[in-house]
Amino acid sequence: MNVHIHKLEKIWLTFGIAMLIVFLVVLGVATFSMGMAPPSHSHAIDPEQIENTPPFDEPGLKQVGENEYEAVMIAYTFGYKPNDLTVPVGATVHFKVTSPDVVHGFAIPNTNVNMMIVPGEVNHITYTFDEAGEYLVLCNEYCGGGHEFMRTVITVQ
Amino acid sequence: MEHPVDRRDSRLVLSHIIFAYIAMLLGGIAGLLQGLVRGGMIELPAGIGYYQLLTAHGVLMALVFTTFFIIGFLYSTAVKTLGGKLLPVARNLGWLGFIHMAFGTLLATVMILLNKATVLYTFYAPMQASPFFYVALVFIVVGSWMSGFGLFYQYKVWRREHKGKLSPLLAFMAIVTMLLWQIATIGVALEVLLQLIPWSFGWVETVNVMLSRTLFWYFGHPLVYFWLLPAYMCWYVMIPKIIGGKIFSDALARLSFILFLLFSIPVGFHHQLMEPGISPFWKYLQVVLTFMVVIPSLMTAFSLFATFEISGREKGGRGLFGWWKLLPWKDVRFFAPFVGMLVFIPAGAGGLINASNQMNAVVHNTLWVTGHFHLTVATSVALTFFGITYWLVPAMSGRTLTARMNKLGIIQTILWAIGMFFMSGSMHTVGLFGSPRRTAYTTYGDHPDAVLWMPYHVAMAIGGTILFIAVLLMIYNLFALMRTPQGYTEYPIAEVTEHAESTPPLLERWGVWISLVVVLILLAYTVPVMEMLQHDVPGSKGFVTW
Amino acid sequence: MAEPVIKRDNSEAAKSTEQTTEKSTLKGTFVSVMILGGFLLLSWLLVFMLFLSRQ
Numbered sequence: 001m002n003v004h005i006h007k008l009e010k011i012w013l014t015f016g017i018a019m020l021i022v023f024l025v026v027l028g029v030a031t032f033s034m035g036m037a038p039p040s041h042s043h044a045i046d047p048e049q050i051e052n053t054p055p056f057d058e059p060g061l062k063q064v065g066e067n068e069y070e071a072v073m074i075a076y077t078f079g080y081k082p083n084d085l086t087v088p089v090g091a092t093v094h095f096k097v098t099s100p101d102v103v104h105g106f107a108i109p110n111t112n113v114n115m116m117i118v119p120g121e122v123n124h125i126t127y128t129f130d131e132a133g134e135y136l137v138l139c140n141e142y143c144g145g146g147h148e149f150m151r152t153v154i155t156v157q
Numbered sequence: 158m159e160h161p162v163d164r165r166d167s168r169l170v171l172s173h174i175i176f177a178y179i180a181m182l183l184g185g186i187a188g189l190l191q192g193l194v195r196g197g198m199i200e201l202p203a204g205i206g207y208y209q210l211l212t213a214h215g216v217l218m219a220l221v222f223t224t225f226f227i228i229g230f231l232y233s234t235a236v237k238t239l240g241g242k243l244l245p246v247a248r249n250l251g252w253l254g255f256i257h258m259a260f261g262t263l264l265a266t267v268m269i270l271l272n273k274a275t276v277l278y279t280f281y282a283p284m285q286a287s288p289f290f291y292v293a294l295v296f297i298v299v300g301s302w303m304s305g306f307g308l309f310y311q312y313k314v315w316r317r318e319h320k321g322k323l324s325p326l327l328a329f330m331a332i333v334t335m336l337l338w339q340i341a342t343i344g345v346a347l348e349v350l351l352q353l354i355p356w357s358f359g360w361v362e363t364v365n366v367m368l369s370r371t372l373f374w375y376f377g378h379p380l381v382y383f384w385l386l387p388a389y390m391c392w393y394v395m396i397p398k399i400i401g402g403k404i405f406s407d408a409l410a411r412l413s414f415i416l417f418l419l420f421s422i423p424v425g426f427h428h429q430l431m432e433p434g435i436s437p438f439w440k441y442l443q444v445v446l447t448f449m450v451v452i453p454s455l456m457t458a459f460s461l462f463a464t465f466e467i468s469g470r471e472k473g474g475r476g477l478f479g480w481w482k483l484l485p486w487k488d489v490r491f492f493a494p495f496v497g498m499l500v501f502i503p504a505g506a507g508g509l510i511n512a513s514n515q516m517n518a519v520v521h522n523t524l525w526v527t528g529h530f531h532l533t534v535a536t537s538v539a540l541t542f543f544g545i546t547y548w549l550v551p552a553m554s555g556r557t558l559t560a561r562m563n564k565l566g567i568i569q570t571i572l573w574a575i576g577m578f579f580m581s582g583s584m585h586t587v588g589l590f591g592s593p594r595r596t597a598y599t600t601y602g603d604h605p606d607a608v609l610w611m612p613y614h615v616a617m618a619i620g621g622t623i624l625f626i627a628v629l630l631m632i633y634n635l636f637a638l639m640r641t642p643q644g645y646t647e648y649p650i651a652e653v654t655e656h657a658e659s660t661p662p663l664l665e666r667w668g669v670w671i672s673l674v675v676v677l678i679l680l681a682y683t684v685p686v687m688e689m690l691q692h693d694v695p696g697s698k699g700f701v702t703w
Numbered sequence: 704m705a706e707p708v709i710k711r712d713n714s715e716a717a718k719s720t721e722q723t724t725e726k727s728t729l730k731g732t733f734v735s736v737m738i739l740g741g742f743l744l745l746s747w748l749l750v751f752m753l754f755l756s757r758q
Contacts, residue, residue, distance in 0.1 A: 109591020
C-alpha cells in the first residue's frame with residue numbers, strides 16, 4: 001500500500017513513535033529486570049474456605065527477616081483483618097491479601113501500594129515503610145453500601 | 158441544491174438525538190448530586206443512595222447518551238452520503254434497534270431506582286444485580302446490533318450500485334465505527350449471556366470473576382473508541398467544511414480509522430493492570446498494543462492542524478501562527494468541537510499515563526481516572542456532539558441555525574469548559590494524592606490524608622454545579638433548535654484537497670482488516686484467558702452488598 | 704511557426720513563488736504538533752518521576 005505522507009508529518013510521527021518506544025523500553029526494563037512489575041500474583045483459593053486455608057487461617061504479621069515481615073490480610077465488606085498492624089520504621093512488609101466476598105482495593109495514598117483483591121485469587125505487594133506515621137489503607141474499588149468506610153491504619157513507629 | 162431530508166429519515170435521527178439528551182439530563186442531575194455529596198455540601202434524603210446515583214450517572218451518560226447520539230448521527234451520515242435517503246430495510250432496522258435500546262434503558266433505569274442494581278455501570282461480579290438489570294443490558298446491546306445491521310445494509314447496497322468506486326469518506330468511517338462496536342460488544346455479550354444471566358437467575362451457582370472482568374474490559378476499552386470515532390468523523394470531515402477548507406488527506410483519514418479498528422480492541426488489560434491472575438508478560442504485551450493506538454491520534458492531530466493552517470493561509474494568514482486567528486471562532490459549529498480537540502491534548506496525555514504498566518499504580522481507582530474520562534468523553538466527545546447538534550437538528554428538521562442559537566451555543570461551550578476545568582483539574586490533582594473514585598462522602602475517620610482532600614472535593618462540587626447549569630442550557634438549546642424558523646441548514650461535508658494522493662483500495666478490503674483484528678485479539682487474549690479458565694478454584698457466589 | 708517568446712517579469716515571479724510557499728507550508732502545523740508532543744512527554748515524565756519517588 002502506497003500512501004504519500006508529507007515530510008513534516010513523517011518527522012512528527014517519527015518523533016511521536018520514538019517517544020512511545022522509549023516509554024515502552026523504560027517500562028519494560030523496570031518490569032522485567034528491575035522487579036518493578038505491577039502486582040500480578042496468581043494463587044487459586046476457594047473464597048468460601050479462606051478461614052480454613054493457610055496462611056489466611058491466621059491473618060496477621062509474621063516476621064520473616066531483619067525488619068522484614070509478611071502481612072497476611074483479608075479484605076472483606078467492609079474492613080480489613082487484621083485491623084491494627086504496627087511495624088517498626090524501615091520495615092519491609094510483604095502484603096498477601098485475599099477476599100471472601102467481592103472485589104476490593106488495597107491502597108495506601110501517596111505510595112505505589114495499590115492493588116486489586118479478587119475473590120478466588122491472592123494478590124501480593126511489597127512496601128518498605130521508611131518514615132514513621134499512621135498510614136491509611138483504603139478500599140478504592142466499589143464494593144457496596146459501606147465502601148466509603150472500608151479502611152485500616154498501619155502504624156509505623 | 159440538496160433536496161430536503163425525507164421526514165421518515167429525519168424522524169429516526171432526531172428520535173435518537175432527543176432520547177440521548179433526555180438521558181444526559183437525568184444523568185446530569187445524578188452527577189450534580191454526587192458532586193455536592195462528596196463536597197460535603199448536602200446529604201442525600203433517605204430513599205436514594207450515593208451508589209444508586211452513581212450507577213445511574215454511569216449508565217445514562219456513558220452507555221445511553223453516547224450510544225443513542227452516535228447511532229442517530231451515523232444514520233444521518235448514511236442518509237446524506239449513501240443515496241440521499243434510507244432504504245426501507247435500513248430504516249426499519251434503525252427503528253427496531255431504537256425500540257430495543259429504549260426498552261432496555263427504561264428497564265435498567267427502573268432496576269437502578271429500585272436499588273436492585275447498585276453495581277455501577279461496570280457491574281463487576283461477584284456483586285450480583287437483579288437478573289432483569291442484565292436482561293436490560295442485553296436489550297440495549299442487541300438493539301445496537303440491529304441498528305448496526307441497518308447501516309451495514311445501506312452501505313452494502315451502495316457498494317453494489319457503485320462497483321469499483323471508493324465509498325464516501327463519512328460512510329466509510331461510520332462503517333468502521335459500527336464494525337468496531339460489533340466486534341467489541343461480543344465480549345460483554347458473552348459475559349452477560351453466558352455468565353451473569355444464568356448466575357443471577359440461579360441456574361448456575363458460581364461465576365469465574367477474573368473471566369467476567371476480562372470479558373468486560375475486552376469490551377470496555379474499544380467502547381471509548383466507539384465514542385471517539387464519531388467525534389473524529391466530525392473533526393476530519395465536517396470541520397474543514399465549516400472553516401471553508403478541505404480535507405487534508407482522504408487516505409490518511411481512512412488509514413487512521415483502520416488503525417483504530419485494529420488496535421483499540423486487544424488492549425483491555427490496561428484496565429486490569431493492578432489485578433491478580435494476569436501475568437506481567439501479558440499485561441505488558443497489551444500495554445504495547447495500547448501504545449500503538451496512540452499513533453492514529455498523532456496522525457489525526459497533524460491532519461487537523463494542517464487543515465487549519467492551509468485554510469488559514471489561503472485566507473491570508475501570515476507568519477508561523479497567523480493562520481490561527483483566521484479560524485471562525487464565533488461559529489459554534491467550529492468552536493465547540495475545537496474546544497473538544499484542545500481538551501483532547503491533556504485527555505490523551507492522561508490516557509498515556511494510565512496505560513503505562515506499573516505507573517498505573519499512581520492513579521488506579523483514584524479520582525485522577527475520573528478526571529481523565531471527564532476530559533475525554535465528557536468534554537472532547539461531548540462538546541463535539543453538542544457542536545454537531547447545532548447544525549444536525551435544523552438540517553434534519555428543515556429549520557435554520559439562528560444567530561441567537563449560535564450565541565447560546567458559544568456561551569454553553571464556555572460554561573462547560575470552565576466547569577470542567579475546575580472539576581476535572583481538581584480530580585486529577587486530588588487523585589494523585591490518593592483520593593479514591595466511586596466513593597461517597599468520607600474522611601476515613603478524619604485521617605489527615607483524607608482531610609487534605611476536602612478542598613479539592615469542594616472545587617469539584619463547584620465545577621460540577623457550573624457543568625450542571627451548562628447541561629440545563631444545552632437542553633434548552635436543543636429544545637430551542639427545534640423551534641427556529643423553517644429554512645435550510647447545511648449538513649457540512651468537506652471535499653478533499655486537490656493535492657491529496659489517491660486512496661489505496663486496500664483500505665476498503667474489509668476481509669483483510671477484520672481478519673487482522675481477529676488475529677490480534679487471539680494473540681493478545683488466548684493464553685491469558687486459557688489460564689483463567691484453567692484456574693483451579695470454584696467461582697464466586699453472588700453478593701448483594703448494598 | 705516561430706518559437707513563442709515568453710517574457711518574464713522577475714519580481715512578479717518571485718512574489719508568486721513566495722506566496723505559493725507561504726500558502727503551502729505546514730511549518731505552523733509542525734510546530735503546533737511538536738508542542739503537543741512536548742506536553743505528552745512532560746506530563747508522562749512528571750508522573751513517572753512521582754512513581755519513582757514513591758517506590
